Amino acid sequence: MKIEVSDNPLNPWEELQRYEQAQIGALNSGKVGAVATFVGTMRDFNEGDGVTGMELEHYPGMTENHLQQLAEEATDKWGLLDALIIHRVGRLLPNDPIVLVAVWSSHRKESFEACRWLMEALKSKAPFWKKEILESGDSRWVEKNTAGY
Amino acid sequence: MKIEVSDNPLNPWEELQRYEQAQIGALNSGKVGAVATFVGTMRDFNEGDGVTGMELEHYPGMTENHLQQLAEEATDKWGLLDALIIHRVGRLLPNDPIVLVAVWSSHRKESFEACRWLMEALKSKAPFWKKEILESGDSRWVEKNTAGY
Amino acid sequence: MTVSVKFFASLREQMGCDGATVEIGEVATVADIWLQASGGKAMPPNILVSINQEYCGTNDPVSSGDEVAFFPPVTGG
Amino acid sequence: MTVSVKFFASLREQMGCDGATVEIGEVATVADIWLQASGGKAMPPNILVSINQEYCGTNDPVSSGDEVAFFPPVTGG
Numbered sequence: 001m002k003i004e005v006s007d008n009p010l011n012p013w014e015e016l017q018r019y020e021q022a023q024i025g026a027l028n029s030g031k032v033g034a035v036a037t038f039v040g041t042m043r044d045f046n047e048g049d050g051v052t053g054m055e056l057e058h059y060p061g062m063t064e065n066h067l068q069q070l071a072e073e074a075t076d077k078w079g080l081l082d083a084l085i086i087h088r089v090g091r092l093l094p095n096d097p098i099v100l101v102a103v104w105s106s107h108r109k110e111s112f113e114a115c116r117w118l119m120e121a122l123k124s125k126a127p128f129w130k131k132e133i134l135e136s137g138d139s140r141w142v143e144k145n146t147a148g149y
Numbered sequence: 150m151k152i153e154v155s156d157n158p159l160n161p162w163e164e165l166q167r168y169e170q171a172q173i174g175a176l177n178s179g180k181v182g183a184v185a186t187f188v189g190t191m192r193d194f195n196e197g198d199g200v201t202g203m204e205l206e207h208y209p210g211m212t213e214n215h216l217q218q219l220a221e222e223a224t225d226k227w228g229l230l231d232a233l234i235i236h237r238v239g240r241l242l243p244n245d246p247i248v249l250v251a252v253w254s255s256h257r258k259e260s261f262e263a264c265r266w267l268m269e270a271l272k273s274k275a276p277f278w279k280k281e282i283l284e285s286g287d288s289r290w291v292e293k294n295t296a297g298y
Numbered sequence: 299m300t301v302s303v304k305f306f307a308s309l310r311e312q313m314g315c316d317g318a319t320v321e322i323g324e325v326a327t328v329a330d331i332w333l334q335a336s337g338g339k340a341m342p343p344n345i346l347v348s349i350n351q352e353y354c355g356t357n358d359p360v361s362s363g364d365e366v367a368f369f370p371p372v373t374g375g
Numbered sequence: 376m377t378v379s380v381k382f383f384a385s386l387r388e389q390m391g392c393d394g395a396t397v398e399i400g401e402v403a404t405v406a407d408i409w410l411q412a413s414g415g416k417a418m419p420p421n422i423l424v425s426i427n428q429e430y431c432g433t434n435d436p437v438s439s440g441d442e443v444a445f446f447p448p449v450t451g452g
Contacts, residue, residue, distance in 0.1 A: 011166075012184075013162040013163070013165045013166040013169075014162070014166070016162045017160075017162040017163070020162075028244050029193075029244075030192055030193025030194065030243040030244060031192060031193070031194075032190050032192070032244070033189065033190055033191075033192045034187065034188070034189060034190070035161075035186075035187070035188040035190065036185075036186070036187050036264075037184075037185070037186045037187075037188075038183065038184070038185050038186075038257065038260070038261070039183070039184040039185075039186075040182065040183060040257065040452050041181050041182055041183070041184065042179075042182075043179055043180060043181070043182045043255065044178075044179025044180070045179065045180075056451070057383060057384050058451070059381075059383055059425075059428070059444060059446070061428050062425060062428035062429075062444070065428055066428075087451060087452075094179040095177050095178075095179060095181070098451075098452065099451070099452050106192065108187065108189065108268060108297050108375075109297050109298065111187070112187070112261070112264075112265045112268075112297075115185075115261075116261045119257060119261075119452060122451060122452050123449075123450075123451060123452035124449070125430075125449065126449060126451050126452075127383065127423075127425075127446060127449050127451075128449055128450065128451025128452070129383060129384035129385070129446070129447065129449065129450055129451070130450045130451070131384070141384060141385040141447070141450075142450040143447070143448065143450070144448050144450065145448075145449070145450050145451075145452065148257050148258050148261075149258070189375050205374070206306060206307050207374070208304075208306055208348075208351070208367060208369070210351050211348060211351035211352075211367070214351055215351075236374060236375075247374075247375065248374070248375050257452075268375060271374060271375050272372075272373075272374060272375035273372070274353075274372065275372060275374050275375075276306065276346075276348075276369060276372050276374075277372055277373065277374025277375070278306060278307035278308070278369070278370065278372065278373050278374070279373045279374070280307070290307060290308040290370070290373075291373040292370070292371065292373070293371050293373065294371075294372070294373050294374075294375065
């Protein structure tokens with residue numbers, strides 16, 4: 001299991017490749033039948049306005065611990081073989097990946113449900129905050145995430 | 150949109166990287182907010198038996214056309230920005246990726262639902278057949294896919 | 299009329315061949331094609347059938363030049 | 376007792392600082408800490424609070440040395 005909050009650019013496919021290589025003993029055991037992943041990326045629009053950039057803030061320590069708790073809860077609940085969460089903070093531009101959630105499981109049902117649950121839990125509970133820079137030059141804090149079910 | 154049935158080894162993360170590069174105009178437009186992917190991999194067990202290899206057969210022409218229809222149906226239904234399906238045929242070993250389904254969308258709800266629907270539709274309708282080679286040396290056709298919801 | 303027949307997977311192995319060319323009268327259904335191609339065998343339950351690579355029913359009519367396929371439940375993904 | 380207070384995101388900007396050290400009597404709740412750290416401001420609705428980096432309620436008791444954080448609804452992912 002790996003949890004990372006980073007201000008480095010995130011390439012989700014390279015991270016997945018690298019993580020599977022690093023975990024090759026566990027993930028190459030013949031038990032994995034399903035890998036579900038989700039990547040959230042930055043759009044250039046929100047609530048009818050053009051968005052040119054974003055600042056992502058977090059609560060160092062609490063954020064990582066909370067993500068770790070969520071990953072452990074999902075692992076227990078769905079019997080996952082492994083889980084990976086990487087979340088960007090700092091300055092982002094449109095099209096930049098913001099978050100990667102990946103889960104490894106023996107069965108596809110469990111992988112889909114766990115991946116989606118992790119994303120919703122992350123969005124509703126993990127301490128991150130987005131500030132949008134608008135085309136007008138103004139900036140605004142995003143006030144609330146929309147529900148995803 | 151890309152549909153591929155191939156007997157070449159499948160590295161899903163490299164395929165995703167390559168596809169996003171190739172589609173950079175469409176997928177770098179600021180409209181993508183969510184990428185949901187699913188990778189099915191070969192386990193070394195099934196129905197209580199050890200499995201050492203697999204032969205995957207398909208119906209050339211019909212399989213590709215059917216996958217294309219499914220991808221178009223999902224695109225219409227969930228307003229997807231893009232979709233990618235790659236499926237292995239031929240001889241596989243445990244841990245080999247069998248299938249990659251990826252969808253790009255503005256919103257995460259649509260991406261999760263479309264990706265999962267595509268996998269279930271593929272498993273219940275697309276003409277592929279698996280033959281398992283068992284530890285005993287015997288082989289057997291898989292008779293039925295299990296439901297995934 | 300002439301119809302091209304294909305068998306896949308376990309059905310291909312049971313039939314001992316991956317296909318055949320069937321000569322049949324001008325009015326025929328998928329079930330008629332099966333009977334002739336299989337030499338009168340009963341059609342297995344749960345069999346899937348297609349005409350020209352689109353799923354169809356066993357009572358659907360077949361036209362000259364059609365490709366008719368018979369195969370077991372699919373198990374991909 | 377001494378309690379460390381943190382503010383995040385829009386709340387940090389509204390308060391004009393990212394944290395403070397609060398001296399308060401031995402019995403105090405999160406709400407008491409807020410009142411002292413904010414100089415008596417009303418607590419915004421929907422505010423989230425944590426003690427030592429775990430979510431808690433505004434009436435939960437605080438101990439000496441605790442880290443108490445106040446922040447708006449989260450918007451990651």
